[in-house]
Amino acid sequence: MSENPSAAGAIGTCTITLVLNGEHRRLEVQPWTTLLDLLRDPLGLSGTKKGCDHGQCGACTVLLNGRRINSCLTLAVMHDGAELTTIEGLARGAELHPMQAAFVRHDAFQCGYCTPGQICSAVGLASERCGYSREEIREYMSGNLCRCGAYPNILAAIEEALPAVRGQKQEDAR
Amino acid sequence: MNRAQSPLGQPLDRVDGPLKVRGQARYAAEFDVPGLLYGAVVSSAIARGRVLRIDSAATEALPGVHLVLSHLNRPPIASYDEPYEDADAAEGSPFRPLYNDRVLYSGQPLALVVAETQALARHAASLVHVEYAAESHQTDLQAVREQAHPAPAEVPPPRGDFEVAFNAAAHRVEGEYGTPVEHHNPMEPHASIVQYQPGGELLIHDKTQGVQNCQRYLEQVFGLQDRIRVLSPFVGGAFGSGLRPQYQLPLAVMAALALKASVRVELTRQQMFTFGYRPRSIQQLKLAADGEGRLQAVEHQAIGQTSRFEDFTEHEVEWSGMLYACDHVRLGYRLAPLDVYTPLDMRAPGATIGVYALECAMDELAHEVGIDPLELRLRNYSEINGNQGKRYSSKELRACYRQGAERFGWSRRPAQPRSLREGHELIGMGMATGVWEAMQMPASARACIDADGKLLVTSATADIGTGTYTAMTQIAADAMGLPMADVEFRLGDSSLPQAPLEGGSATVSSVGSAVQRACAGLRQKLLDAAQQSPASPFTGASPDAVEFIGGRMCLKATQHAVELKRIVEVSGALESEAHVEPGEQRQQWATATHSAVFVEVRVDEDLGTVNVSRVVSAIAAGRIVNPKTAGNQIVGGVVWGIGQALQEETLIDHRLGRYMNHNLAEYHIPVNADIPGIEVIFVEEHDSVVNELGSKGVGEIGIVGVAAAVANAIYNATGKRVRDLPITLDKLL
Numbered sequence: 001m002s003e004n005p006s007a008a009g010a011i012g013t014c015t016i017t018l019v020l021n022g023e024h025r026r027l028e029v030q031p032w033t034t035l036l037d038l039l040r041d042p043l044g045l046s047g048t049k050k051g052c053d054h055g056q057c058g059a060c061t062v063l064l065n066g067r068r069i070n071s072c073l074t075l076a077v078m079h080d081g082a083e084l085t086t087i088e089g090l091a092r093g094a095e096l097h098p099m100q101a102a103f104v105r106h107d108a109f110q111c112g113y114c115t116p117g118q119i120c121s122a123v124g125l126a127s128e129r130c131g132y133s134r135e136e137i138r139e140y141m142s143g144n145l146c147r148c149g150a151y152p153n154i155l156a157a158i159e160e161a162l163p164a165v166r167g168q169k170q171e172d173a174r
Numbered sequence: 175m176n177r178a179q180s181p182l183g184q185p186l187d188r189v190d191g192p193l194k195v196r197g198q199a200r201y202a203a204e205f206d207v208p209g210l211l212y213g214a215v216v217s218s219a220i221a222r223g224r225v226l227r228i229d230s231a232a233t234e235a236l237p238g239v240h241l242v243l244s245h246l247n248r249p250p251i252a253s254y255d256e257p258y259e260d261a262d263a264a265e266g267s268p269f270r271p272l273y274n275d276r277v278l279y280s281g282q283p284l285a286l287v288v289a290e291t292q293a294l295a296r297h298a299a300s301l302v303h304v305e306y307a308a309e310s311h312q313t314d315l316q317a318v319r320e321q322a323h324p325a326p327a328e329v330p331p332p333r334g335d336f337e338v339a340f341n342a343a344a345h346r347v348e349g350e351y352g353t354p355v356e357h358h359n360p361m362e363p364h365a366s367i368v369q370y371q372p373g374g375e376l377l378i379h380d381k382t383q384g385v386q387n388c389q390r391y392l393e394q395v396f397g398l399q400d401r402i403r404v405l406s407p408f409v410g411g412a413f414g415s416g417l418r419p420q421y422q423l424p425l426a427v428m429a430a431l432a433l434k435a436s437v438r439v440e441l442t443r444q445q446m447f448t449f450g451y452r453p454r455s456i457q458q459l460k461l462a463a464d465g466e467g468r469l470q471a472v473e474h475q476a477i478g479q480t481s482r483f484e485d486f487t488e489h490e491v492e493w494s495g496m497l498y499a500c501d502h503v504r505l506g507y508r509l510a511p512l513d514v515y516t517p518l519d520m521r522a523p524g525a526t527i528g529v530y531a532l533e534c535a536m537d538e539l540a541h542e543v544g545i546d547p548l549e550l551r552l553r554n555y556s557e558i559n560g561n562q563g564k565r566y567s568s569k570e571l572r573a574c575y576r577q578g579a580e581r582f583g584w585s586r587r588p589a590q591p592r593s594l595r596e597g598h599e600l601i602g603m604g605m606a607t608g609v610w611e612a613m614q615m616p617a618s619a620r621a622c623i624d625a626d627g628k629l630l631v632t633s634a635t636a637d638i639g640t641g642t643y644t645a646m647t648q649i650a651a652d653a654m655g656l657p658m659a660d661v662e663f664r665l666g667d668s669s670l671p672q673a674p675l676e677g678g679s680a681t682v683s684s685v686g687s688a689v690q691r692a693c694a695g696l697r698q699k700l701l702d703a704a705q706q707s708p709a710s711p712f713t714g715a716s717p718d719a720v721e722f723i724g725g726r727m728c729l730k731a732t733q734h735a736v737e738l739k740r741i742v743e744v745s746g747a748l749e750s751e752a753h754v755e756p757g758e759q760r761q762q763w764a765t766a767t768h769s770a771v772f773v774e775v776r777v778d779e780d781l782g783t784v785n786v787s788r789v790v791s792a793i794a795a796g797r798i799v800n801p802k803t804a805g806n807q808i809v810g811g812v813v814w815g816i817g818q819a820l821q822e823e824t825l826i827d828h829r830l831g832r833y834m835n836h837n838l839a840e841y842h843i844p845v846n847a848d849i850p851g852i853e854v855i856f857v858e859e860h861d862s863v864v865n866e867l868g869s870k871g872v873g874e875i876g877i878v879g880v881a882a883a884v885a886n887a888i889y890n891a892t893g894k895r896v897r898d899l900p901i902t903l904d905k906l907l
């Protein structure tokens with residue numbers, strides 16, 4: 001995978017460093033490149049999806065310093081030094097992240113296109129001070145559209161996995 | 175011996191689940207191709223007219239821009255209609271991208287800018303300046319409804335004498351129902367990557383419901399026989415949007431041919447509103463019943479919109495002649511051409527809007543007669559499809575009504591509208607019937623077993639989230655008596671055995687039958703191979719005398735068993751291919767899936783907001799291969815029905831002839847907070863006619879009837895009958 005996304009090369013690029021899925025990366029980026037485009041095209045991390053490119057669907061959700069954000073709405077140059085986790089960085093080798101496993105078990109998707117965003121969003125939710133009831137989970141997951149309409153199963157998966165993910169986060173924080 | 179339970183009918187996890195949750199399933203735009211160039215589409219800003227000039231000087235001056243493609247410099251394409259007619263083409267003259275200077279609709283692709291990055295292509299495309307000679311346009315169906323012409327569809331002929339029966343009946347209702355334009359909006363935008371191979375062959379990744387449909391289309395349009403292979407292993411939703419090749423595909427091919435390079439064209443969300451959609455409809459329903467509520471006369475007249483170049487038709491009014499018993503029926507269907515793109519099949523095309531109108535009218539009739547809406551359906555229950563005069567091969571709709579009503583607590587519904595409230599919320603309950611065809615298409619599949627005992631089954635079908643990978647793996651594992659882990663199903667490759675378009679809920683029925691048959695052929699080959707070895711205990715055994723179970727072939731009589739891999743170790747890999755046509759036995763029967771859907775709503779009396787608080791959907795669809803994935807399909811359909819009832823509507827500014835809300839912030843679809851608990855019941859239904867599996871398919875039936883049930887519940891809650899979808903709060907205040 002090329003570390004130099006400036007294909008045309010005519011205009012100045014900026015150097016940023018990222019801890020991307022646990023790995024230190026030094027990247028040349030064009031100042032207008034969104035975080036989403038950086039991930040998908042030059043880096044080939046296409047697990048992060050583009051559904052609208054306008055912050056309207058949540059398919060591009062990633063974890064930036066542990067917080068969920070729409071990666072289509074932010075420029076890569078703004079995140080020099082940040083820690084970034086994408087869907088590719090959640091599993092530990094062959095072992096799925098508990099949220100991923102719950103999504104499979106509850107069939108919380110159909111086409112799978114919104115799924116990485118849903119999962120990153122749900123993992124992000126685990127660090128927030130909300131999402132402690134079904135109603136709250138539905139509300140706080142409403143920035144992630146699922147056109148297949150797998151919402152009830154998404155809810156069931158998150159409800160099941162959230163306590164474990166929260167517990168893990170608290171342990172990691174210690 | 176360990177009698178492994180058959181995987182058929184088990185609620186198994188999706189076999190492609192792990193790939194999807196890891197972000198490793200690759201969709202059309204996500205393949206890494208060396209030297210890839212990126213295209214961005216320039217869309218028409220007018221609805222009708224001509225292109226006078228395309229000024230691309232500023233664009234071409236940018237370093238990194240390789241090409242500005244338009245009708246002026248595109249590679250040659252076919253000049254007759256026929257090559258453009260794909261497997262889901264409407265009647266008429268299909269749209270030809272970049273063909274000439276004519277502008278047929280707003281948003282039409284007029285040029286493609288190809289550059290070294292996506293961002294550059296997008297920017298460069300914004301610098302292309304198009305000069306038009308605009309002509310006056312019409313995009314409003316209401317304005318031209320009187321000029322509609324009869325649709326080129328086989329609408330069942332009238333039966334009985336509607337006029338006389340209607341006028342003589344004790345109870346009559348009539349009303350006009352309207353449904354808006356809706357767009358499929360799968361989460362994955364349409365995209366194509368055309369990989370230009372050294373020999374000039376094209377390896378194409380496309381978002382489609384039919385790889386062979388796209389392959390044929392490109393071969394014909396570009397005259398590229400035997401040089402095209404289309405792949406589509408994962409599709410990020412489609413719901414019908416992938417039934418026809420969409421314009422990004424020929425555009426990407428044109429650019430690849432012109433540049434002899436690999437090109438990707440990915441549409442923006444805004445451009446997802448520049449091709450097919452569910453057409454707006456205006457429908458008139460007239461129902462009459464005797465004193466007991468028995469239907470005396472049914473009339474359903476529909477007007478749909480279409481483009482000026484094709485007559486798009488769907489099964490919209492047929493349902494009113496087949497769902498209930500009635501001797502006097504008159505159905506009509508007309509079309510009005512507008513300066514818009516041709517509509518396209520969208521989840522349960524026709525039924526979604528036609529059954530909506532019928533089932534609301536039935537609710538109105540129940541109130542008119544003064545009986546319970548469910549009771550009205552039971553009094554008019556029909557074992558035959560009145561349009562065809564044929565009995566249903568199976569129809570457990572009565573069980574749907576009974577089990578659904580019981581689970582929902584229908585008996586607690588207040589008969590009097592606007593009589594149940596909690597605080598400022600009015601509570602109402604409504605129900606409706608759903609119906610969809612149970613089709614089967616010709617399909618092929620190949621099954622191949624290797625010396626490790628692994629089975630590979632292939633067919634050029636698609637999985638658009640419907641669970642095809644999983645269902646076919648289950649069917650094959652069952653047929654061969656192998657564990658799921660030893661079976662792999664491959665699809666989404668035009669070089670695989672022939673399969674129909676993935677749509678209409680026909681995939682399990684069609685491809686599933688071919689998989690079963692291919693496996694039967696393979697079992698025979700395994701038996702033949704075993705009989706080759708000297709002194710084989712299988713010598714002389716007929717296929718009926720053996721069974722395949724737990725990875726072995728066993729003689730039923732003696733329980734003598736041999737592992738399949740042992741046979742293949744000796745014989746070498748074995749393979750069997752089968753082609754299955756819809757069975758002759760289907761001819762004498764009507765085949766359909768049915769549902770009964772029950773909905774509770776809460777309407778805020780002050781704000782007019784509607785909250786769907788409970789849904790029960792009871793489905794009769796024959797044998798269910800996987801209740802987990804099938805249940806998910808039904809839930810998805812219900813979610814779509816809620817969106818149809820309350821939110822979805824693509825609005826046109828008729829002065830500009832252009833969509834106003836062509837994005838996901840303003841085109842509302844349900845979000846998680848809008849969706850309540852949805853209970854799905856699959857009632858037991860046995861059918862030996864539809865196909866050997868006895869499965870009817872579940873992709874469409876989930877949505878049918880839902881919008882009517884919501885509308886009827888809103889009436890029950892508020893006493894207001896809104897006949898124009900979506901039922902937004904302004905209509906309730």
Ligand code: FES
Nearest residue numbers: 051053055058072
């Ligand atoms: S792609 Fe970022 S929110 Fe839709």
Ligand code: FES
Nearest residue numbers: 110112146147148
């Ligand atoms: S699984 Fe298809 S959009 Fe959510």
